[in-house]
Amino acid sequence: MTDAAPNSVPEADTFSVSRGELIYATTLIALASGFNYLDRSGLSILIEPIKHEFALTDTQAGLLTGFAFSVTYACFAIPLARLADNRNRVRLLSACIAVWSVATVLAGTVTSFLQMTLTRVVVGIGEAGGNPTSVSMLGDYYTPETRTRGLSLFNLGATTGATLGLALIGVIADQFGWRVAFYVMGAPGILLAIVVFATLREPVRGRFQDPSLAYDTDIGWLTAVRQALRPNTMRHLLVAYSIVAFGSNGAGAWLGAFFMRTHDLTLTEVGAVLGLISGLSSLVGTLLGALGTPWLVRRDRRWELWLPGFVYAAIVPVYIFLFYSDDVELVYLALGFTSFAAAAIVGAILSAMQSVLPAHLRAMGMALSMFAVSFVGDGAGPLLVGWTSALLAPEIGGESLRYAVILGVAVMAWGIVHFFLGAKHQRRDLVS
Numbered sequence: 001m002t003d004a005a006p007n008s009v010p011e012a013d014t015f016s017v018s019r020g021e022l023i024y025a026t027t028l029i030a031l032a033s034g035f036n037y038l039d040r041s042g043l044s045i046l047i048e049p050i051k052h053e054f055a056l057t058d059t060q061a062g063l064l065t066g067f068a069f070s071v072t073y074a075c076f077a078i079p080l081a082r083l084a085d086n087r088n089r090v091r092l093l094s095a096c097i098a099v100w101s102v103a104t105v106l107a108g109t110v111t112s113f114l115q116m117t118l119t120r121v122v123v124g125i126g127e128a129g130g131n132p133t134s135v136s137m138l139g140d141y142y143t144p145e146t147r148t149r150g151l152s153l154f155n156l157g158a159t160t161g162a163t164l165g166l167a168l169i170g171v172i173a174d175q176f177g178w179r180v181a182f183y184v185m186g187a188p189g190i191l192l193a194i195v196v197f198a199t200l201r202e203p204v205r206g207r208f209q210d211p212s213l214a215y216d217t218d219i220g221w222l223t224a225v226r227q228a229l230r231p232n233t234m235r236h237l238l239v240a241y242s243i244v245a246f247g248s249n250g251a252g253a254w255l256g257a258f259f260m261r262t263h264d265l266t267l268t269e270v271g272a273v274l275g276l277i278s279g280l281s282s283l284v285g286t287l288l289g290a291l292g293t294p295w296l297v298r299r300d301r302r303w304e305l306w307l308p309g310f311v312y313a314a315i316v317p318v319y320i321f322l323f324y325s326d327d328v329e330l331v332y333l334a335l336g337f338t339s340f341a342a343a344a345i346v347g348a349i350l351s352a353m354q355s356v357l358p359a360h361l362r363a364m365g366m367a368l369s370m371f372a373v374s375f376v377g378d379g380a381g382p383l384l385v386g387w388t389s390a391l392l393a394p395e396i397g398g399e400s401l402r403y404a405v406i407l408g409v410a411v412m413a414w415g416i417v418h419f420f421l422g423a424k425h426q427r428r429d430l431v432s
Helices: 009-014 019-041 043-053 058-065 067-084 089-107 113-141 147-176 178-199 221-228 232-253 255-262 267-299 303-324 328-344 346-355 359-410 412-429
Strands: none
Touching (some): 019 089, 019 147, 019 178, 043 267, 089 113, 232 359, 303 359
């Protein structure tokens, strides 16, 4: 395979994709997305037995589920996305799958906290390039009229991996131990990397791009960052998104440990709760959001920000109830609602960013949002919840995790305010 040029118009005239090839390529890329999210989130199921085997504190466990992955993921996302824009994407995707899959397998062999931390760092490096590369390829496999379908199937792969996979991982860990669970998560990805490299065809880059369109991209990285942060709406949105991610991701990373400590669930039961209840609710929420959000936005563009504000205002008290209540059946209902509601408004948040940024800054805007969410949400959220739990443990013992998560969730109220503040500026900042 040769590297695809950024714009290969002569090749685009002769490049064609059959229906069978399109289905095959979409299946492989969706599978990659499924393994991506499985390997990323599987640790939340396995953290409790790992913690006990290595005698970790909650702060150390929070580091494993948070910063060890998210800092690396954030730092490598931009350079790997740049490679996806300039090099052969089939090679890059297969390499990324291989890296995170091998690291996941190696996690099953570790004998210390440091070794486990290093495997999470390598998983973060591999997965940082997976999504940008996959989305770029699908954009050239599908026509502009059918591209939404391809990206929806890609997201379906992620949801399926997180839903069915987590349920399976809980059963495997319960029956055979957490090390075998890591082998089962990682080994199929190594095979998938080989199949992608050997059989997937690189689509022509910019295959459907209008050659008459020209964009002013002659700006440096720092200038692009400053311009992307110029709209007031964008600044408020970044604060809002990162703060609600802090609360929700901090809670999500500790859900498995919470159910095991507070409600005495087994690993199998935790896998079923997180995989089926949370995963299926997220799937339904994603589909409903895709259908209902455009109806609201057509009436007033500010619903791109109002809707997340109202939804998260409803999520916060339900989240607090989830971690405070001792009635496990009501807790399951609360988990389903929070998963459903949070998934329904992701599209509105991403659309709001694109509405206030010109085309040549939209990728930078997405990079800034993912950078902020990775550090504040995926990194600081789980770590600070774990630290707070360890701090409270001498006073309240086994209940420390419950109240640490509740404190983290309460911080989300700060982010809700910024959604509404951003809506006040949106009409002046609209560019599309």
